[in-house]
Amino acid sequence: MTVPAFMARKGGDPLVCLTSYTAHVARICDEVCDLLLVGDSLGMVIHGMPNTLGVTLEHMIMHGQAVVRGAERSLVVVDMPFGSFEESPEVAFRNASRVVKETGCHAIKLEGGREMAPTIQYLARRGIPVMAHIGLMPQAMNTAGGFKAVRDEAQFDAVVDDAKAVEEAGAFSVVVEGVAAPLADRITHAISIPTIGIGASANCDGQILVFEDMVGLFPTVPSFVKRYGTMEEMMRHAVTTYATEVQARSFPGDEHTYKKK
Numbered sequence: 001m002t003v004p005a006f007m008a009r010k011g012g013d014p015l016v017c018l019t020s021y022t023a024h025v026a027r028i029c030d031e032v033c034d035l036l037l038v039g040d041s042l043g044m045v046i047h048g049m050p051n052t053l054g055v056t057l058e059h060m061i062m063h064g065q066a067v068v069r070g071a072e073r074s075l076v077v078v079d080m081p082f083g084s085f086e087e088s089p090e091v092a093f094r095n096a097s098r099v100v101k102e103t104g105c106h107a108i109k110l111e112g113g114r115e116m117a118p119t120i121q122y123l124a125r126r127g128i129p130v131m132a133h134i135g136l137m138p139q140a141m142n143t144a145g146g147f148k149a150v151r152d153e154a155q156f157d158a159v160v161d162d163a164k165a166v167e168e169a170g171a172f173s174v175v176v177e178g179v180a181a182p183l184a185d186r187i188t189h190a191i192s193i194p195t196i197g198i199g200a201s202a203n204c205d206g207q208i209l210v211f212e213d214m215v216g217l218f219p220t221v222p223s224f225v226k227r228y229g230t231m232e233e234m235m236r237h238a239v240t241t242y243a244t245e246v247q248a249r250s251f252p253g254d255e256h257t258y259k260k261k
């Protein structure tokens with residue numbers, strides 16, 4: 001997958017996207033996805049943080065390297081963490097270029113609408129494809145007072161304006177998070193770059209979910225998540241059986257034991 005090929009899917013077959021944070025999860029997701037996102041949700045999902053604000057550029061680079069090693073076909077996009085891009089377009093370029101150089105990812109993603117348009121333009125014109133992220137922006141949880149979906153009609157025009165501004169600035173795609181279905185529909189029809197929804201209805205050009213949420217490995221998921229697997233139960237069964245067998249001395253058995261030569 002390339003950035004132009006991804007953009008060409010606007011209005012066509014839905015774009016399949018998932019987050020990945022590790023090489024072997026990336027290898028599995030890569031078989032079915034158009035895009036793998038190394039999301040800053042890894043702070044919560046992998047590192048047990050209460051929100052995404054504590055995630056660093058070093059976290060993103062380390063997980064980005066792992067995912068790039070596991071991916072062959074998909075576009076790999078790395079989230080810019082809180083504090084790494086907001087100050088100025090120049091600071092954003094310095095940090096985003098480090099992410100691209102040190103991971104080999106194809107593009108970066110950053111949260112923000114109109115206020116980030118100059119930064120998106122600065123990066124995009126200098127060789128770094130940018131995916132924007134509008135609607136519910138988890139890095140703004142303290143100003144929003146939590147992870148609040150955009151459901152009030154009075155807020156809709158502002159988010160449509162954000163979508164137009166990031167398109168105009170040169171974003172190649174935009175994540176639309178936590179918005180009511182009619183707003184997602186307006187945004188998808190208002191712009192000519194692909195909209196990738198998360199908690200944003202079917203009225204988008206593609207969908208993304210957090211891998212651990214959809215396989216059933218993260219305990220507290222937002223209501224928009226559909227669970228396609230029961231990984232937590234499978235893991236609990238495996239470790240419980242192991243513990244029982246160690247205690248009973250039935251593991252290791254003969255077939256798991258070296259014989260002398």
Ligand SMILES: Nc1nc(=O)c2c([nH]1)NC[C@@H]1CN(c3ccc(C(=O)N[C@@H](CCC(=O)O)C(=O)O)cc3)CN21
Pocket residue numbers: 041044045052136138145146147148149178210213218221222223
């Ligand atoms: N594992 C995981 N999955 C995610 O989808 C995800 C993360 N982590 N971390 C970053 C953000 C946070 N996300 C969330 C988390 C909770 C709600 C949620 O429950 N929102 C409710 C109300 C919450 C409130 O009132 O405080 C809503 O109705 O909008 C939405 C998005 C989505 N992102």
Ligand SMILES: CC(C)C(=O)C(=O)O
Pocket residue numbers: 019037038039040041042079133175177198208209210
């Ligand atoms: C879920 C997506 C869009 C994200 O930003 C993340 O995982 O950090």
Ligand SMILES: [Mg+2]
Pocket residue numbers: 039040041079138
């Ligand atoms: Mg994110």
